[in-house]
Amino acid sequence: MSELHGIGVGRAVAVGPVLRMAEPLAPPSDAPLEGSPDAAIESVAAAVAAVAEDLELRGEVAGGEAKAVLEAQALMAKDPSLQDLVAGRIRDGANPERAVFDAFEEFRQMLEGLGGYLAERSADLGDVAQRIIARLRGVPAPGVPTSDEPFILVATDLAPADTALLDLDVVLGLVTSEGGPTSHTAILARARAIPAIVGVAGALELRDGQRVVLDAAAGTVTVDPDQQTLDTAAIRIKELAERAAAPVTPGALADGTKVALLANLGTPAEAAAAVELGAEGVGLFRTEFLFLGHETAPTVAEQTAQYRALLEAFRGKKVVVRCLDAGADKPLAFLTPDAEENPALGLRGLRALRAHEEVLRDQLTALRDAEAEVARSGEPADLWVMAPMVADVAETEWFVDFAGELGLATVGVMAEVPSLALQSEQVLASCAFVSIGTNDLTQYTMAADRLLGSVASYQDPWHPAVLRLIRMLGEAGAATGRPVGVCGEAAADPQLAVVLVGLGVTSLSMTPAALADVRAELALHDLDHARELAAAALAAPTAEAARAAVTAAHVP
Ligand code: PEP
Numbered sequence: 001m002s003e004l005h006g007i008g009v010g011r012a013v014a015v016g017p018v019l020r021m022a023e024p025l026a027p028p029s030d031a032p033l034e035g036s037p038d039a040a041i042e043s044v045a046a047a048v049a050a051v052a053e054d055l056e057l058r059g060e061v062a063g064g065e066a067k068a069v070l071e072a073q074a075l076m077a078k079d080p081s082l083q084d085l086v087a088g089r090i091r092d093g094a095n096p097e098r099a100v101f102d103a104f105e106e107f108r109q110m111l112e113g114l115g116g117y118l119a120e121r122s123a124d125l126g127d128v129a130q131r132i133i134a135r136l137r138g139v140p141a142p143g144v145p146t147s148d149e150p151f152i153l154v155a156t157d158l159a160p161a162d163t164a165l166l167d168l169d170v171v172l173g174l175v176t177s178e179g180g181p182t183s184h185t186a187i188l189a190r191a192r193a194i195p196a197i198v199g200v201a202g203a204l205e206l207r208d209g210q211r212v213v214l215d216a217a218a219g220t221v222t223v224d225p226d227q228q229t230l231d232t233a234a235i236r237i238k239e240l241a242e243r244a245a246a247p248v249t250p251g252a253l254a255d256g257t258k259v260a261l262l263a264n265l266g267t268p269a270e271a272a273a274a275v276e277l278g279a280e281g282v283g284l285f286r287t288e289f290l291f292l293g294h295e296t297a298p299t300v301a302e303q304t305a306q307y308r309a310l311l312e313a314f315r316g317k318k319v320v321v322r323c324l325d326a327g328a329d330k331p332l333a334f335l336t337p338d339a340e341e342n343p344a345l346g347l348r349g350l351r352a353l354r355a356h357e358e359v360l361r362d363q364l365t366a367l368r369d370a371e372a373e374v375a376r377s378g379e380p381a382d383l384w385v386m387a388p389m390v391a392d393v394a395e396t397e398w399f400v401d402f403a404g405e406l407g408l409a410t411v412g413v414m415a416e417v418p419s420l421a422l423q424s425e426q427v428l429a430s431c432a433f434v435s436i437g438t439n440d441l442t443q444y445t446m447a448a449d450r451l452l453g454s455v456a457s458y459q460d461p462w463h464p465a466v467l468r469l470i471r472m473l474g475e476a477g478a479a480t481g482r483p484v485g486v487c488g489e490a491a492a493d494p495q496l497a498v499v500l501v502g503l504g505v506t507s508l509s510m511t512p513a514a515l516a517d518v519r520a521e522l523a524l525h526d527l528d529h530a531r532e533l534a535a536a537a538l539a540a541p542t543a544e545a546a547r548a549a550v551t552a553a554h555v556p
């Protein structure tokens, strides 16, 4: 038995055999054909038939949209003109792998030239070629492995499409050697409630079939576990299943201190599922997600319809809507300047809105109209609006005045820039509430681009420097009697959620899938204990030490 360590996502435990994600194939060699061309052509035909059959089978199992895509891939693999291209290259002396590689590329370019649907599908040809070459080589096809038996997937990292398409009936958990707590893999794993450990040194030494216990709460992967470890894991899995099935109650600490548990949403369509999972309202509605890809600003009417649908789903509840946060990772053609060297430090968030006041006016007008329309047809929703990327008191006052003049009643700001946190008291004295965006607050405190893999290790909201800024905001909230929420990824980390409450945070907003874990963890601690854990994290020198200090002092 041995143990590997990484950053856990969620609280779950999973036990199962490892299956490694196959590495991308090395390109085929240029070595000339050995042996008879006819035998080579036959071997390719057999590989093509097997791959097509496999794709059709996977389509049957997946159903829905995936079925249509996979069937189209199978048809492409069997296309006679493509087979002719391969055969021609083999007769000209190419080895089978090289012939497949080059012929598929030629065919891809031809389809692309035709435009329309065929051009769109042509991108899939690369994947089909890789599968055929893998079969010729006798190695597993690249990508997520297929298996009828449940397994724990081990990979360097996963592409977002891989994580989004994982079959949760067979993938029990994820272990990756790369990635940090806010990497795509971690965010998607959290959103899909897949237990994961990311950034595990030594993960790639795990072998297919080796049994492991993955403990996301502890951030450990136990390899070849003994019976006692397996028994403990089985008890934890049972407890967690009971916890997931527990009645959905409002968020509270063990002593009854209320901590509202809210949802982060990007479209009104996500509302029903969030309510089902016990969201007490919406803590962050990312409005820019509605308009990504739009060339021109949305009209007031178009926006009113969307906001109305959202508010109707949360009648009688709080709904915090963020004004368009354009720029950096979320460019909007009608707001974002074209060429900035450092877009994260450029004209984004409120800065971009101030440069296009008409867009902000239309958005706030639409929000006010939607609120009024919903109120006229039944119980109103409690609409709060906030601005992203606010730098200081002056910008806070500007936004509060602007929104107030348009008739919005509850106006606040996001705390994402350290300069705003450093002016906490004055900021909270000038607006109704603050919501801390820990993703950006961490990026700007640590001066590390949150999109850049090479500096991903800095993007850790457990860093005591980030926690100190949060404490300043929490204390200012208590002094002014105004709410201070968190809506960044940090709120979805159950242990960190307790620390945040200990720092003075009054509500937590997260991807709905994380609500049950955070609810259960909060219920284990009273406020004094949350404050002790917060003090332990603040006193630590590094993010890792803060996490370790809280894990060590975890039992209430
Ligand atoms: C944040 O920065 O923490 C946040 C919630 O906003 P976004 O992730 O959309 O930038």
Ligand code: MG
Residues within 6 Å of the ligand: 388, 416, 437, 439, 440
């Ligand atoms: Mg942000």
